[in-house]
Amino acid sequence: MKKRILSATMTSLLAIAMLLAGCSQTTQAPPTEPAKTEQPAQTPAPAPEPAKEGPKQLIVGRGGDSVGLDPIRETDGESFKVTENIYDTLVGYEEESTKVVPSLAEKWEVSPDGLTYTFTLRKGVKFHDGTDFNAEAVKWNFERWMDKSNPFHNQDGYYYYNDMFGGYKGDANHVIKSVEAVDPGTVKFTLNYPLAPFIQNLGMSPFAIASPTAVQAAGADGFTEKPVGTGPFKFKEWKRNDTITLEKNPDYWNAGYPKVDTLVFKAIPENTARLTALINGEIDLMDGLNPDDAEDVKANSELQLILRPSMNIGYIGFNVEKEPFNNQKVREAISHAINKPEIIEAFFAGLGQPAVNPMPPTLWGHNDSIKDREFNLDKAKQLLAEAGFPNGFKTQFWAMPVPRPYMPDGVKIAEAIQQDLKKIGVETEIVTMEWATYLEKTRIGEQTMFMLGWTGDNGDPDNFLATLLDKNNIDGNNNTRWANEEASQLMMKAKQASTQSEREQLYKQVQEIIFKDVPMVPLAHSTPALAARANVVDYKPHPKGSESLEKVDIK
Numbered sequence: 001m002k003k004r005i006l007s008a009t010m011t012s013l014l015a016i017a018m019l020l021a022g023c024s025q026t027t028q029a030p031p032t033e034p035a036k037t038e039q040p041a042q043t044p045a046p047a048p049e050p051a052k053e054g055p056k057q058l059i060v061g062r063g064g065d066s067v068g069l070d071p072i073r074e075t076d077g078e079s080f081k082v083t084e085n086i087y088d089t090l091v092g093y094e095e096e097s098t099k100v101v102p103s104l105a106e107k108w109e110v111s112p113d114g115l116t117y118t119f120t121l122r123k124g125v126k127f128h129d130g131t132d133f134n135a136e137a138v139k140w141n142f143e144r145w146m147d148k149s150n151p152f153h154n155q156d157g158y159y160y161y162n163d164m165f166g167g168y169k170g171d172a173n174h175v176i177k178s179v180e181a182v183d184p185g186t187v188k189f190t191l192n193y194p195l196a197p198f199i200q201n202l203g204m205s206p207f208a209i210a211s212p213t214a215v216q217a218a219g220a221d222g223f224t225e226k227p228v229g230t231g232p233f234k235f236k237e238w239k240r241n242d243t244i245t246l247e248k249n250p251d252y253w254n255a256g257y258p259k260v261d262t263l264v265f266k267a268i269p270e271n272t273a274r275l276t277a278l279i280n281g282e283i284d285l286m287d288g289l290n291p292d293d294a295e296d297v298k299a300n301s302e303l304q305l306i307l308r309p310s311m312n313i314g315y316i317g318f319n320v321e322k323e324p325f326n327n328q329k330v331r332e333a334i335s336h337a338i339n340k341p342e343i344i345e346a347f348f349a350g351l352g353q354p355a356v357n358p359m360p361p362t363l364w365g366h367n368d369s370i371k372d373r374e375f376n377l378d379k380a381k382q383l384l385a386e387a388g389f390p391n392g393f394k395t396q397f398w399a400m401p402v403p404r405p406y407m408p409d410g411v412k413i414a415e416a417i418q419q420d421l422k423k424i425g426v427e428t429e430i431v432t433m434e435w436a437t438y439l440e441k442t443r444i445g446e447q448t449m450f451m452l453g454w455t456g457d458n459g460d461p462d463n464f465l466a467t468l469l470d471k472n473n474i475d476g477n478n479n480t481r482w483a484n485e486e487a488s489q490l491m492m493k494a495k496q497a498s499t500q501s502e503r504e505q506l507y508k509q510v511q512e513i514i515f516k517d518v519p520m521v522p523l524a525h526s527t528p529a530l531a532a533r534a535n536v537v538d539y540k541p542h543p544k545g546s547e548s549l550e551k552v553d554i555k
Contacts, residue, residue, distance in 0.1 A: 055261040056554050058536070061274045061286035064402035065241045065267045067436040068224035071208045072145055072158045075477060076439055077404065077455060080205040081546045082244050082265055086128075087208030087229030090119060090138065091199060095540045095547075096309065098459025100199055104133065104209060104230065105187075114194035114498070121185045125253045127211035128234045135181035140212040142179045142189075154220045159443070159476035160206035163467045165195075166495075173472065173492065194496050196503060197460040204457040205546065232258040232550035241267055252550070259538070259553035271403050275531065278303065284536050284554065288403040289529040291349030297531045304536070307351075308528040311543035313358055313464065314406035314453035316417070316521040317480045322448050324393055331518040332373070333383035334449070337424050338417055339375045344524050347413055351529055355522035357511045359464035362525075363456070364500065365507040370515050380424045392425020398442065398450035401432045405528035405545055406453035414451060442479045452479060455545035461507045466491045469514060482519035 064078050071083040092103035105119040125133040144152045145161045147169045157168075166173035175195045180188045191198070201207070214228035227235045232254065233246035246263040266283055268274040271290045277283045279300070289297065289305075297305045316338065318325035325331060340354040356372040359365070384392060397418060400410030407413060411432060418428045428449070432438070442450055454477075457463050467473060470491050471483035487510050494506035514520075530541060535555040541547065 056259070057262040057264065058260045058285065058549065058552060058554060059264045059266055059283040060549070061266050061268050061277055061283035063267070063269055063271070063274070063288040063404070064435045066244060066265075067439065069227040069235065069238070069244075070154075070210070070224040071206045072141075072161060072210075073154055073156075073224060074206065075159050075443075076435070077545050078402075078435070082246070083208060083227065083229075084205055084231070084546050084548050085233045085246055085263060085550070086227050086231045086235055087210065088231050089203050089205070089208050091203045093203050093458075093542070093544070096542065098200070098203075098311075098456075098543065100203055103203070104138075108199070110199075115191045117189040117191075117198065118182070119187050119189075121187065122253060123185060125230050126251055127214070127230055128228045128249060129211050129214050131211055131213045132184075133209065133230050134184040135187040136184070137212055138187045138209060139179045139181045141209050142176065144215070145207075146174070146176055152215055152220045157475070158206070159473075160204065163470070163473045163476050164197075164201045164204065164463075167472065194498070196495055196497060197458065197462050200458045200460050201463075204463075205544075232548060233263050243267070254550065258550040260549075263549060269402060271409070278531055278533065281533070285530070285532040285539065285552075287405070287528065287530045288408070289531050291347070291351045291408060291529055293531075294349065294351065294529050297529075302534050304532050304534055306530040306532060306539065306541055308405065308530060308541035308545070309543040310362060310525055310527045311360055311459070312406040312453060312455040312526060312528075312545070313355055313360060314404075314523045314526065315355070315358065315451075316523055317447075317450050317452055318519060319445055319447050319450070319479075319481055320519055321445060321481045324387070324389060324395070325448060327387045328517055329383045329387035330389065331521075333380040333387065333424065334421065334426070335373050335518055335521045336376045336380040336383065337420050337426070338521055338523070339420055340372075340523060341375070343413060343416055346416065347408055348524060348526055352524045352526040355525050356515070358454075358468055358514060358520065358522055359461055359507075359511070360456070360525045363459065363461055363464070365461040365504045367508040367511040369508075370511060377420075377423050384424060384426075389425075392427065394427040394429070396431050396448050397421075397428035398438070398447045399430050399432045400435075400451050400453075401438055402435045404453055405455055406524065406526050407451065408526070410451055443475065443477075445475075445479075445481055447479070450479065457544050459543070461503070462491070462495060465507060465510050465514075466495070469519060480519040482517070484513060484517060487513045 066079040066082050067076050068074050069083055088104045090105040091100050094101055104122055106122050108119045110117055144150050145158050165175045175191050177190045177192045182188050211228040215223045218226045232249050232252045234249050236247045237245040244265045248258055248261045271288050274286045278286050294305055297303045318331050320326055344352045356370055399414035400407055414430050421428055467477045469482055471488045474481050490506050490510050494503045497503045537553050539552045
């Protein structure tokens with residue numbers, strides 16, 4: 001093919017003409033209609049695809065690491081924060097109350113005599129290892145918990161099971177007579193005696209159903225680091241005292257959840273450091289906010305302040321088996337020497353109230369007629385003299401090493417109490433240690449005077465009074481080791497009573513006995529403050545102190 005070649009002159013003239021045409025805006029004539037030529041059909045350009053969201057990760061900052069991830073073995077909130085996202089219980093609670101709702105059990109029936117409970121189980125549910133959840137799995141879990149001779153029963157004991165179900169198989173007060181797998185979708189519990197809070201207890205975090213296959217493979221001790229449940233997230237990795245990482249369970253029975261792909265629990269012991277990490281975007285959600293920081297969080301447009309409904313007690317306890325705290329007058333003297341209002345003002349910033357009883361006033365059965373002892377140093381000195389300690393004494397004072405909802409800063413609060421006690425001649429050495437060690441040593445009674453607390457698990461008075469102070473729970477959660485026969489008998493009657501009004505009157509009597517004998521000094525009921533990034537949505541803190549995060553999303 002021949003190429004057409006323009007002379008240099010012609011090319012220059014054409015360029016000038018084109019330039020003049022481009023520069024002329026007001027004098028040029030309207031352009032003539034160009035000649036139409038046939039164009040080949042054009043395929044429309046495809047519409048751009050919407051941008052796909054990448055994997056979502058939610059990082060939760062907290063004050064301490066979990067003790068373990070086999071929920072039946074644990075008693076601490078840091079463990080349950082994680083296990084509630086790995087496991088499910090037979091029944092659960094409403095998102096913001098302790099009203100019982102279905103979970104792994106879709107429905108249940110109770111016999112008129114209160115001795116038989118029959119549960120219809122949810123169909124098609126799988127454990128994270130792919131094995132079936134069914135009635136045999138439920139039976140296997142309960143037999144593991146209640147029978148000390150079971151090869152997968154941890155020989156240190158399951159303290160919550162002991163506390164809530166009257167000991168173990170063969171014990172005089174053990175509640176559960178038998179568990180029967182009627183068919184794969186039906187399980188029946190037969191009780192030795194009626195237990196008023198039986199259903200309420202089953203929703204508690206420790207009674208989550210684990211994969212029997214996984215427990216058998218890992219062993220009773222190994223399973224605590226290799227947890228397998230039916231919950232919204234699967235266990236991935238645990239870096240001790242740093243992070244626990246969970247991954248989304250794509251086969252979760254509650255369709256559409258969870259909303260995030262990865263859930264990370266990060267331990268940042270110091271409250272202020274945790275808040276700094278939140279402000280810097282290193283974490284998305286945190287608990288243990290210093291009450292003094294609440295207003296700053298509210299003023300920050302990139303953050304949101306969240307308040308957890310109050311259902312807790314922070315207290316100073318006495319090991320009543322050790323001198324001088326085996327003397328009631330010594331314990332009463334200490335109670336007069338602790339300035340509760342001043343401590344709450346200094347450390348709770350308006351998000352707490354002085355406590356009188358071991359259970360919060362938000363629970364039914366609270367004895368409002370009991371009036372607290374006044375802060376009175378002279379009265380405290382008088383009682384010490386009557387007890388045989390006119391010049392006071394020296395003792396250890398165990399202080400919590402991690403912030404808890406009911407105790408924002410254990411060591412600083414202990415230092416404030418230390419100064420009060422010094423004024424009546426009681427010299428205290430503050431002792432603290434790693435959290436898991438602290439819990440274990442207070443459980444077995446190594447402490448003298450100590451600091452602890454409790455967040456209710458199920459909204460029932462039994463979960464405070466019996467759990468913390470029943471003589472049958474010594475070596476469990478009764479860290480005061482107080483063994484009052486009258487109080488324990490009243491608590492047993494209350495467990496078996498058929499009406500709430502009858503139970504309420506019995507629990508009020510128990511609180512009067514506790515107040516008179518002073519195994520502990522109830523310090524405060526707090527309204528725990530949390531904070532989150534502004535883009536965290538659908539987080540609803542539960543009164544019991546921990547919750548599943550399956551519905552939480554990030555915008």
